[in-house]
């Protein structure tokens with residue numbers, strides 16, 4: 001029997017890890033993530049979850065412990081946010097390069113200074129090149145579901161995965177979340193069984209020195225695994241959809257069938273933007289929305305496909321790469337360079353540090369894109 | 385392990401596990417080698433545990449795989465009974 005609980009996005013992540021039967025959880029608290037591991041530590045303490053909870057002195061150690069567990073053939077999970085994620089940076093490379101499919105929730109929080117606890121995407125996007133899969137979630141249900149989708153996909157391709165949820169807008173907001181029957185989940189997500197693990201009877205050094213003669217080949221294997229991951233994630237999403245009735249996809253299209261222009265966006269702001277699309281459609285604009293669920297690997301083909309069907313693309317970035325532009329904006333344009341049809345792409349930086357993104361902001365951005373210059377880097381709503 | 389087994393990326397394991405062992409013979413790096421004095425050994429297994437290259441096998445007594453022993457002397461340093469002694473292997477020319 002499935003159950004429905006009204007819970008926060010943070011607790012949706014905890015329940016997702018519980019129902020994925022994580023076996024080792026190593027974590028360090030940081031706002032606004034703390035509730036995720038708080039509830040998991042309760043599950044471990046009261047025996048609801050048969051897992052080892054390792055308290056550590058930093059996020060760097062949390063990831064190191066998860067890597068150790070994963071190398072020993074155990075399903076490992078952690079959660080962090082912003083500065084915690086930044087402190088993990090070295091170990092993020094280690095997890096991916098060592099091919100340890102650790103799964104982690106990252107609550108998107110703006111980087112300081114100035115200190116901020118509110119949402120934006122610069123923390124996770126700064127980890128773009130570490131080799132992690134990145135899943136951007138729109139709802140608490142999606143956070144729960146994506147935890148097991150991530151474990152399943154990551155364990156197949158032997159890469160770690162980060163699921164990302166917005167600070168407060170998801171992390172501390174209550175929504176109903178349906179949790180399927182554990183038996184069905186167990187069928188969907190069998191125990192972790194890696195091809196190589198630490199084994200006392202066959203002792204080997206993990207991650208040890210490799211000369212220039214072979215380093216590049218190991219990197220090539222990671223690139224291949226990422227290319228495979230794009231297919232694997234789609235297959236796993238499809239299987240999840242068939243089993244549990246919810247399907248997200250890697251680039252979710254909303255009202256795009258006859259759209260002449262499309263908004264590209266990631267995270268919970270996509271929900272607001274969908275409402276804005278409905279309103280603009282009533283006003284006669286043939287507009288749709290493409291939500292970037294999977295950022296790494298990047299769904300290049302799907303981006304090119306939607307580009308081939310519209311006259312204009314509007315990218316809303318809750319992040320910025322200083323000295324250049326919005327990060328999704330940049331990535332999307334890179335996808336399109338080899339496309340036959342390249343509509344004009346407008347990029348807006350908006351909602352940094354948790355500044356509210358309301359329906360009016362989305363419609364305002366779309367209207368401004370009607371008149372602005374494609375070369376401009378547009379900071380929506382910034383006080384000048 | 386013959387090196388011919390590895391021709392390209394797809395012959396490798398996904399990470400550098402075993403690559404070290406099968407492709408990088410760290411024994412080439414050695415300046416000095418561990419010499420074992422069996423009569424002093426109490427079979428505690430500490431050397432096996434501390435060797436960073438996992439090149440000590442633990443049978444009844446420790447056994448060294450000199451293809452991979454890089455001569456770091458950690459085993460000799462940690463042995464509680466001084467049963468391992470490092471011997472200079474450098475050849476002067």
Ligand code: SF4
Pocket residue numbers: 418434435436437438439440448452453454455456457458459460
């Ligand atoms: S010298 Fe170093 S590498 Fe060689 S056996 Fe001892 S600990 Fe291992």
Ligand code: SF4
Pocket residue numbers: 424425426427428429430431432446462463464465466467468
């Ligand atoms: S550490 Fe020394 S005493 Fe212990 S098993 Fe190794 S050689 Fe023997």
